[in-house]
């Protein structure tokens with residue numbers, strides 16, 4: 001009897017699911033022909049931006065789902081997509097929600 005996989009299959013969201021996901025998130029833009037979402041965060045200083053990125057990085061490792069991001073001083077630009085399915089998945093939505101909570105905590 002094969003061991004039950006604890007990893008739920010990652011599936012690509014369809015157009016309706018993408019629309020509903022975007023509506024449930026705040027301030028994220030659908031980009032790359034609907035295959036990614038992106039948002040820019042601005043903080044009071046570099047150290048707040050770095051602290052935010054550290055929290056997100058740890059959660060990304062825990063989820064095994066990683067952002068494409070860049071940081072310039074107090075600004076962090078984040079793009080989320082699921083490379084394994086070539087589009088958006090529930091992992092992107094879950095990570096976006098976590099990111100928004102961290103930004104709120106950090107005053108971003």
Ligand SMILES: C[C@H](O)[C@H](O)[C@H]1CNC2=NC(N)=NC(=O)C2=N1
Nearest residue numbers: 064065066067081082083084085
């Ligand atoms: C091998 C490793 O589990 C996979 O490459 C994971 C890592 N992190 C990931 N991050 C993102 N954004 N998309 C993925 O498909 C993905 N896959």
